[in-house]
Amino acid sequence: MASQTKPVLHGYFRSSCSWRVRIAFALKGVEFDQVPVNLIKDGGQQRTEQYRTINPMQQVPAVEIDGITLSQSLAVIQYIDETRPGPRLLPADPKKRAQRMISDLIASGIQPLPPLSDHPQVGAEKVQWAQHFIDRGFRALEPVLRETSGMYCVGDEISMADICLVPQVYNAERFSVDLEKYPTIKRLNQTLLEVEAFRASHPSHQPDTPEELRA
C-alpha cells in the first residue's frame, strides 16, 4: 500500500493542525519530508497562487502522499492510520472509536477561529476571543475526558484524541489560558509530552522553527 516516495508535509512549525500530522507520522514511524509554509512572512505564504494548487483552502497542513494531496488534518491522520502499519490511531472497539468526538470537538469546536487564522498578528481583543473559545471548549472537554480517559484520552492507548489534545493545549498556553481549571486535560498533556512521538514533533524543534523559539 505504501508508496516508495516519502510523503511531503506542507506545514508550519507552530500550526496546531500541522503538529497533529507530525505526531501521526511519528507514532506510525513513517519518514516524511517537510516543506515549510510561513503563515506570517510575505503576508502569509499560504496565500500564494502556487500554494492554492496544493490546498485550495490556503491553510496548512497539506500532505502529498501516495499520489494524492490531502488537507484537513483529521482526514490525513485517518488516511495514514488506514494505510500504514504500526500502532492503531483509532481504537478497534466502535464505542471507543466513537471518541472521534473528542478530536472533532477540538478540530471543529475549538480550533477554528477564522479571524485569528486570517490575522496572525494578534491584538488584545483577539487574544480575549481566543481565550473565550478555548475556555468554552476545555470546559466541555474536561468532563468528557474524565469519563473516557485512562492513561491517555481514551483508555490506555494513544489515539487521535491525544494527537489533537496536545497541540490544542500548546495553543491554549500561547493564549495564557489557565490550565489549573482543567486537571484532566493538564494531566493528560503532561503524560503525552513525555512520549517520544510528541516530543520529536514539537514546534520547538522543527526545520522552520526560528532560532529564538528553539528548545
Place this chain on the structure above:
Amino acid sequence: MASQTKPVLHGYFRSSCSWRVRIAFALKGVEFDQVPVNLIKDGGQQRTEQYRTINPMQQVPAVEIDGITLSQSLAVIQYIDETRPGPRLLPADPKKRAQRMISDLIASGIQPLPPLSDHPQVGAEKVQWAQHFIDRGFRALEPVLRETSGMYCVGDEISMADICLVPQVYNAERFSVDLEKYPTIKRLNQTLLEVEAFRASHPSHQPDTPEELRA
C-alpha cells in the same frame, strides 16, 4: 450490535449538523426519536443545565445511542456507519475514504462560525461574515469536487461528503450566497435533494419545524 432501544436525536430542525445526522439515519434505514432543542426560544434551550449534561458543548446535535451519548455530527455519522448494516457511508477504498477531507472542510472550515452560533439573531454584519466564510469554503470546495465527484461528491456512491454538502448549501442559501459561481456544488446539491433520505430529513418537515416554514 444495535440495541433494542431507538436512538434519540437531540436536534433542531434548521441546524445543519442536526440535519447531517438525520440524513445518516435515513440512509441506513434506522428509526430514531427526536427531541427538539430550540436554539432561539428561551435564549436557547441548548444553554440549560439539563442540556449541558447531554452535551457539554451545549450545541446540537447530541445522540443517545447504544447506551452512550455522542455529540459532534461526523463522529455520530461514523459511529452509525460502523455499527449499522445498510449502505456504507464511507467508501471502502482508502483513497476515496480520504475524502473525509470534504466533510472536514465543511465541518471545520466552513460551518463553525462561533459568533453566529452564539447569536442566532443575525444582523447585517453577521450575514456578511457568514457569506465571506461560506464563499471562501465553496471556492475551495468547488475544484476539489470537480476532481472527486461522479454522480455524487465522491464517485457514484453517496457518502459522508454528500451528507455534509447538502445542509451546507441550505445554509448558504439562507445567507444568500450566489450558487451560480459553484456549478459542481449546485449540480450535486440538486441531484442529492432528489434522494429520499435527503428529502425525508429536510428542515422543512421536521417535528419542530414552525408552521410557516413547512413545505
